[in-house]
Amino acid sequence: MRIYEVGPRDGLQNEAALLPTDKKVELILALADAGLEKVEVTSFVSPRWIPPLADAPELCARLPKREHTTYSALVPNQKGLENLLKTDLRECAIFISASETHNRKNINRGIDEAAELFESVVAAALEAGLRVRAYLSMVWGCPWEGDVPVDRVVELTRRLLGMGCYEVSLGDTVGYGTPAQTLHILRHLFEAGIEPGRLAMHMHDTRGAAMANCLAGLEAGITTFDAAVGGLGGCPYARGASGNLATEDLVYLLHGMGVATGIDLEKLIDAAELAQALVGRPLPGRYFQARLAERRG
Ligand code: HMG
Ligand code: MG
Numbered sequence: 001m002r003i004y005e006v007g008p009r010d011g012l013q014n015e016a017a018l019l020p021t022d023k024k025v026e027l028i029l030a031l032a033d034a035g036l037e038k039v040e041v042t043s044f045v046s047p048r049w050i051p052p053l054a055d056a057p058e059l060c061a062r063l064p065k066r067e068h069t070t071y072s073a074l075v076p077n078q079k080g081l082e083n084l085l086k087t088d089l090r091e092c093a094i095f096i097s098a099s100e101t102h103n104r105k106n107i108n109r110g111i112d113e114a115a116e117l118f119e120s121v122v123a124a125a126l127e128a129g130l131r132v133r134a135y136l137s138m139v140w141g142c143p144w145e146g147d148v149p150v151d152r153v154v155e156l157t158r159r160l161l162g163m164g165c166y167e168v169s170l171g172d173t174v175g176y177g178t179p180a181q182t183l184h185i186l187r188h189l190f191e192a193g194i195e196p197g198r199l200a201m202h203m204h205d206t207r208g209a210a211m212a213n214c215l216a217g218l219e220a221g222i223t224t225f226d227a228a229v230g231g232l233g234g235c236p237y238a239r240g241a242s243g244n245l246a247t248e249d250l251v252y253l254l255h256g257m258g259v260a261t262g263i264d265l266e267k268l269i270d271a272a273e274l275a276q277a278l279v280g281r282p283l284p285g286r287y288f289q290a291r292l293a294e295r296r297g
Contacts, residue, residue, distance in 0.1 A: 001259050002038065002224040003247060004169070004200060005031050007275060009040040009074060010244055011232025013050050015279055021055045023278050025062050030271035031229060032069035035263040036247075040093065041071045044080035060087035072133065076107050081121050085128055092125055094118045094165070095135040098153050099142035102173070106137070115159055122163040134165035135202065139185060140177035150188045157194055167200055169226055172213065175206025175242065179216035186220045196221035203245050205231060205284070210245035211253065225250060230272040230283030246285030248272060269295075 008028050012019060024042075031039050041063065047054035056073060063071060065088070072091035075081045084092050096114050097103035103111050118134075125132045138145075139153050157168045170185070182201075189199065201217045203210035203226070214225050231246035251263050265287075272288040282289070 001254060001261055002200075003036060003250060003261060003263065004038045004040070004224055004226045005036045005229065005247055006040045006202070006226050006244055007031070007228035007230065007232040007247065009042055009053070010226075011228045011230075011275070011279075013043060013053050014233065015052045018052055018054065019278055021059050021062060023274075024055075024059055025064075027229075027271060027274050027278060028063060028071070029066070030267070030274050032066040034267035034271050035068075035261070036268075037068055037262070038070050038072065041073055041089075043074035043076075044083045044092075045074060045076050057083060057087065060084075060089055063088075070131075074135075075121065075125070077117060078121055078124065081125055081128075085130075090129070091131045091133065093133040093135060093169075094121060094160075095137065096156065096160070097137035097142075097173075098148045098156055099138040099145045101144040102138050102142055105144075111156070115156070118160075119163055122165060126164050132163075132165045134160040134163075134168045135171050136160065136168055137171040137173045139170045140172040140181060141174075143174055150185055153185060154188055154192045154194070157189060157199070158192065161194065161198055167198055167224065169200040169202045169224075171202040172204055172210070175204040175208075175210060177203065177213045178209055179212050182213045182216040183220060186217065186222070190220075197223065200224035200226060202226035204233065204242055205245050206242040211249060214245060214250065215253075229268070229285075230275045230288050231285040232275055232279070232283060243284055246272075246283075246288060248285050248287040248291070252287045 042056040043053045075092045160168045203213050227247035227250045228244035229247050231243040233243035269291050276283045
């Protein structure tokens with residue numbers, strides 16, 4: 001079972017203020033020290049589009065290595081990859097949407113044009129020795145286009161894996177999914193010959209169903225789940241997107257099922273406390289808030 005922590009990227013990309021780089025580094029180290037093996041730390045996107053992550057180069061330069069933790073960052077194009085390659089990061093992630101409208105709003109390109117562009121970005125990243133992950137957004141539906149055809153999801157997932165991405169993280173960007181729908185989508189992907197080990201689930205908790213969807217995915221054979229410390233997160237180019245499933249809630253549930261994660265839940269609560277102090281407002285994570293109240297007596 002693998003948890004892919006996206007809070008420092010997916011969470012902090014939504015913050016209005018540019019938060020201090022040193023504090024972000026502190027948060028990332030707290031997550032690594034809690035035992036998270038994968039942490040998405042930032043994005044090498046246009047600082048004009050995502051001002052809160054404009055400090056990506058500086059952040060990566062200041063980030064101490066942790067042996068058991070791999071850091072990754074988003075890249076939207078060759079320029080982002082070139083900038084990432086100036087750092088010590090050994091992994092990157094590309095991102096495309098299954099919704100044409102969302103893709104245009106998010107990266108200013110149609111799906112086909114973006115997919116073509118990513119072919120060369122992924123090839124260059126692999127050539128440079130990086131591992132490449134891919135995100136596919138709006139898999140469970142889109143606020144502008146409504147239902148997203150599952151055949152398009154299958155086709156794009158195949159295409160992303162065909163480029164050489166090691167895994168496709170299926171995004172429920174605005175939290176529409178229900179467990180029955182999750183099983184339906186996964187069944188189509190499996191029937192198309194895509195193995196569960198090549199997929200991850202990236203569920204936003206906008207409608208409170210992220211955990212139920214992950215449980216459905218777990219039962220279907222998915223073993224990698226994205227989550228954000230304290231439930232930080234959203235997508236600035238997707239109306240209505242709220243935070244990701246909270247990492248502590250997922251870890252608590254998995255430990256309760258006897259599933260080992262290698263994560264120290266108490267240290268994760270310390271990290272969530274840092275995240276909460278950093279953004280300056282209560283975070284939505286349920287386990288986090290309950291444990292914090294217990295700690296404060
Ligand atoms: P564009 O305006 O079409 O870019 O944006 P362009 O290629 O025309 O270039 C315009 C200017 O941007 C140029 O500068 C470029 O150099 C610069 P100028 O010559 O005008 O001074 N530029 C860059 N600068 C720094 N880094 C770069 C870069 N690229 C161009 N990489 C672009 C296209 C893709 C750049 C823009 O749309 C962008 O950065 N979008 C990022 C949006 C984003 O980060 N969204 C959130 C992440 S996705 C998400 O949250 C969903 C996910 O969580 C999964 C889920 O929940 O479903 C992953
Ligand atoms: Mg997201």
